[in-house]
Amino acid sequence: MLENLRNFFSFQDINVLYVSLGTIILGASAAVVGSFTFLRKRALIGDAIAHAILPGICLAFLLSGTKNYLLLIVGAFISGWVSILLVDYISKNSKIKEDTAIGLILSVFFGFGVLLLTYIQQSGNSAQTGLDSFLFGKAASMVQQDVIIFSIISILLVVMVGLFYKELQLISFDENFARSIGLPVKGLIFMLSSLTVLAVVTGIQAVGVVLMAALLITPTAAAKYWSGYLPRILLIAAFIGGFSGFSGTAISYVAPNMPTGPWVVMVLSLIAFISIFFSPKKGIIAKAIIQVRHRQRIQDENIIKTFFQIAEAEESFGEPKTIKMIREKRYYSDKLILKILRRLKRHGYLSQTKEGYFLSSFGQKKAARLVKLHRLWELYLTDYLRIAPDHVHEDADTIEHLITPELEKRLEEKLGYPEVDPHNSKIPYD
Amino acid sequence: MVGDAISHAVLPGIVIAFLWSGSRDSVTMLIGAGILGILTTFLIEFFTNKGKLQSDASIGVTFTWLFALGVILISAFTGQVDLDQECVLYGEIAYVPLDTIVLASGLDIGPSAIYLLGTVFILVIAFIILGFNQLKITTFDPQYAISLGISATLWNYLLMSFVSFTTVASFESVGAILVVAFLIAPAATAYLLTQDLKKMIILSCIIGILSAIGGHFLALSINGSIAGAMASVAGVLFGIAFVYVRITSRKVAKITSAEPINA
Incomplete structure (x- = not known):
């Protein structure tokens, strides 16, 4: 066990380096792209895309007859795209809600993909072996070529996000405002969807169909508990994504029969749970x-x-x-x-x-102040807001706990240090 | 989408039930999956309400975590668990007839999956008939249901447990992802075609049966996965219904817009 750990961190085996680099890059770039779909409250669209690329891959294989990597990615890209368009079309043009449309499209596309996949497998074409790595991921068997492709795509993703950062931020937070200042919102959404499809197509090979959604959603879900400032959220999410990718790889290396993808997601989820519970400002505790x-x-x-x-x-x-x-x-x-x-x-x-x-004398001061605030507020409500004296007590009971010393001073000045409240009770001053 | 989440999230429940009972005992598996289904629903609501996480994200985080946990458990006990990822994901209905129940007397009474699915089918029908009014009210107007003294939470959890039961029962045959197609596609198709809940339920049953039969023949003709073909046919049926509704509603729109407007 320790031996394995030492081997892993020494990176003597060049493949370990490739796999680690690959999963880090995938985790980080998927997290960055996922942040924007998350903020647009369409986190699950990534899940739909992940399932929907399967028929595209199979069709690309059937048409070309070879396992040309680029062709498969193009096929995956197209069917991922068609699925987003269909989800949008169905939810806009019928009474079916978006989440139903997502579930419908993802399962039907996936079903069609499985049908094609089994058809291919039974057709006896020997080149088909390995097509199902798109389903379950194959992080552990990444080679140099894969890492190079991942890196190029990931750099492309991050560069695009960087170039269009302002625009993406606007369509994530206030689509209507973005439209009103003349931004090409449709084009930007198209671009964001393309980036998401691209992130899914590459990421799916690391973690598989089902868990891809986690790479897009979970880092941002966790990062949001640590900051409310978008650039920082992106950075934290990318870090969490990369770190989980790396840890997953390390775990599956140390315990060889452990799958990489699920462990990546497990680490991601644990980080998210820690954030949800223990974050010092927004955590549940x-x-x-x-x-x-x-x-x-x-x-x-x-x-x-x-x-x-x-x-x-x-x-x-x-x-x-x-x-x-x-x-x-x-x-x-x-x-x-x-x-x-x-x-x-x-x-x-x-x-x-x-x-x-x-x-105690300390307690008496406190008591006098509370009673003073209560009565000043009652007076303020009757004098300035014309509320009947018998209606002001409840409100004053709430506000007396909240008035700050500054507000207290302004109340006193505005009311001119009155002697009694609307019910003729004496107002105590120090 | 909660149905989708549950169908994935019951995996660890099944694996634990399997490890605990040491066999593919359907009742233990149903209980394991039922518990996980309720846990999933609870977690999603907990993260949304207490953690203030947006609901789509809490669904995504919860089900991916539980599914990952399930796969890890399978890998950790590979030797002991007679389940594999592929079976979990897309099942194989063609093998169902092979796994038959043989009575002590040696009489072969047919595939075990049929009995399991049959039992769940009867349970689901009974649940829907007995709880029809409660389900209807809590689905359409939870506020009103609460004012009548019907617990929306309780019925929600009951419904979600039945979703889990159905998922587990179907999962051997069609896998965790395709069961979603059957949960959603027939209901969505029926929803397009009618406004009446009772009609919608009956219609969705008919559409479900049609897609099962159609899918079976499609799969036979190209020698592919039956479950995949069934989901594809369900999708095609939805497509037809969608186009039909679009065309008829456009006609209605034309007629109304052609009428002269008296301002």
């Missing part, structure tokens, strides 16, 4: 933490405010309050109140004696 913190803060502030309200009603500032008193004002369960009180104590808002809890 980060979002959940933010949500919990937000909810806790609102609970904390509500309880602090309740202390003030009880004290205000009984004119008993500084005297301890019990859980029972709090519950009468705030409809939380005893358990929740106790939890919040403990948290507040830990953060220094509260102190506890035998008789109960009371606000």
Whole structure:
């Protein structure tokens, strides 16, 4: 195992170098092209193309009788193209939705391809062996010639994306705007589709029909969790694509009976899952933490405010309050109140004696500010937006947690440091 | 497209069921695939709703991952699993008659696939007849269904499990990709031709049967894959229906536009 690993990274076997280079180039360029179809929300069109090229390959073989690589690619290209046109035509000219059209075209084309393939296999033409490498991929058996072809096509793809970057960006984010400033949108979509077909035709030989969609979709899906800026998304996606291609190759070299393509996709998917869960800003876990913190803060502030309200009603500032008193004002369960009180104590808002809890001076300041914000907002709503005084409480209850110090200052100035709120309650200032 | 995703994603379920039971026991395989079908549906919805990933991308990411996992499992246990990639992808219906069930008494009661498919067929029919109203409401108006107290989620998952069962049952015969042709093509053709759900279901059955028979003869005449030919015929039938609908709707459009406009 270790021996194999060392062999792999020393690249003594020239074929290892070719296969690694090939899969890296394929992974990276498919990711870049895939980003744009992803952003146009047509990620699955790549899946359709991948399946639809099979009849093209078979027909090219049947017509030429030889396994000329270039002819097969041309055949694949044409049938991939026809499939996109048909999906567009069907979804525009009938009530059938685009995803149904995609599923329909991909399966029917593939079925027709399988029919032709079996026909060829049974016709006894000896040149046919290896045609099914288009189906399952043959990453492990790439030779120098393949890598050269891949590199040329990939460079072409990346150069085209680079040249038309602005235009592609526009049609990905705002097609209507692109049209309104006079861009040839139809031509650009045609170009993007051609690039996608080309990426699929080459990539399919590394990972096979079914998994091709992953090379186009998954890197971008992962990259979007790390950045919202398109050039960076493209870079990250290309890196993820290339890295997965390389890792897949390494794994299948170290464990010889492991297939390359599925491992490439496995690595890609794992990276995507890590991104979806653990990305520090957009990940599911980060979002959940933010949500919990937000909810806790609102609970904390509500309880602090309740202390003030009880004290205000009984004119008993500084005297301890019990859980029972709090519950009468705030409809939380005893358990929740106790939890919040403990948290507040830990953060220094509260102190506890035998008789109960009371606000620290720090907590009193906080409570006064919250009540002030609540009442200022009520006043603002009644004075400036002409909302009836009995309708303003709910809104103020929400906004009091969100008002920033800057906003607080502007409110105070605009309202002229008022004494009382619309319900004649005194507004507390520091 | 979810049907397409499920048909690919059930692969690891089948392989695990196969490793676990050690045989091509249909019931275990159906259970394995059913679980994976539900898991797939769940993952897609999870990524879309919680992860805020656009829905087409979450479908793509989920099914390619599970399919890759399935292929890896097959490779890892090559010696033990009597499944191969080609069989998974395009199956071979011609071999179905060879795999027959022989009773203890030595009586040959016919191909096992027929019994499996027959059972699933009856289950599916029963599901659709019993759940017709619920399925109809949750499909067309999930909001309304919820207001009536019908759980749209539950019925969605039930439907997806049946999609998985059907997929697995068909998969030995036609493979994971071509089963999609049969899930989508007849229904899409029928959808073009009628507005009525009941008529659409019956019509799609007829179209399915026609493509199976037509495909069979096509394959025999050129000595090719039967499943591939069936999918091709289904595609041709869709094409005919599409052209027919286009022509008739154009006629209607002409008649209406030829009428004088009284402004």
